[in-house]
Amino acid sequence: MRLLILVNSIDCIDENHALLSNAFRRVGYEVILGEINAISANDYRYLTRGVLVPRNSEPLHPGAAVVGTRETYFLDECQLVWVMALPQEHVARDVWQMLWLASLHTPFVNSIEGLVFMNTKHSLGYVLPKENRAFSYISSDFSLLWERYQQSSDQWWVAKPPNSAYGLNVFLLPPNGPNVRTILQCLTGNAVTQDEIGWAGAGGFKPEYAILQQFIPEVAKGEKRVVVACGKVVAWHGRHAHPDDHRSNISQGGKSIAVDLHSNEIRLAELIGQKLMAHGISFVGIDIAYPYVIELNLASPGGLYDAAAAFGIDHSDQVVELIIAHFKKRRSL
Template sequence: MKLLILVNNLDYLGDNDALLTSAFRRFGWQIILGEINAIAADDYRYFTRGVLLPENAEPYSPGAVAPGTRGTYFLDECQLVWVLGSPQACVYRDVWRMLWLASQQTPFVNSIEGLMFLNSKHAMGYLVPKENRAFSYVSNDFSSLWERYQQAPDQWWVAKPPNSGCGENVFLLPQH
């Protein structure tokens, strides 16, 4: 079975990139790591730059460079595609659209619709029952957020952008 895993960086594997590729190789899968930001099309056949991982290599560690044969790999030549990365802001619309089109012909582990529309903090209430999540208030207007914070002086708040990830721009606002 040939699995294409789309990641952000072939020269610095993230935790999931390293662990999942090692696990699938142990089960005999052929693994290609592809660059999510390099998705392109040749007459409506989608491809990316990537690396075919050696089958008998040692397990990878987070931060490792992906070893193997670098080249161009077509998504429709894989039995399965797994998106683990997120496109850069300057190309994300194009990448998501091409991946959605590719997913109409090649099976994906995760749906492009889910990644595009539900992979954010403001969708959590639709996925996690209220009793299992913290209260959430979402707004792009600072004054309304600040007013809401001022109304609850006995509470700690976590402020974070809905579409950021990996702990980026997260702030703890103390009781006041």
């Protein structure tokens, strides 16, 4: 059996790529690490550049390069494909289109439809019950978001882009904050200012979308990253923000810690995981500040490595067992 894992770079693999590659190899899979931005077509058969990891080689380590000869591999010669990275913006449309076509013939751990349409903060309104999501406004119109903020300016808010990750451009807006107007202008593309510079719109369409979301006090107590495979909770860890930051993202200086996951949190995470399974998503990282869900992470969610660091237990074998069983069942239907 052969698994293709699509990543941004095979010169520096991340924790997920290493842990899960090693786990699949332990159960006898051939694993190819391939470049997502090198997807191509040969007479409409889809292929990419990559390295086949020798079965008997040493385990892969986060941050290391994949050692081996780079060759081309056809996706339809693999029994499973796992997209663990997002393509670069200027080729993303073509890459997603070719991957979707490839997925008509080859199983993908996470569906292309799910990755394109549900790997966004927009999807929270569909996936989550109302009581588990923060009230939000979404618009590319600065004046609308500014008006909403002013109507409730005695409250704390969070402003952020709907399609970013790793805590990028997430702002905490205090009541009557002196910089809120500037922040909302920036997040929506500074359209008014750019129109002035570009001679009344000659520079083209400028607005960008932003979310204005009510601040959830539960976040201050710390978030939990919950890893769900095939609708089952397999691992989790807590996250404490850096003392100089409101964001608890590990990439922004947050720290992973060992915490308990309560039965209500497990039930909520598995409810979300099962709903995502209906859209072809078999692996997700869910950020929870119970009873609220902050974000869904579908492309390459961290969590397994940090949970192993916090608890001393590697759950990657359990993830692989669940995924193999799920796709084996699908083939038998």
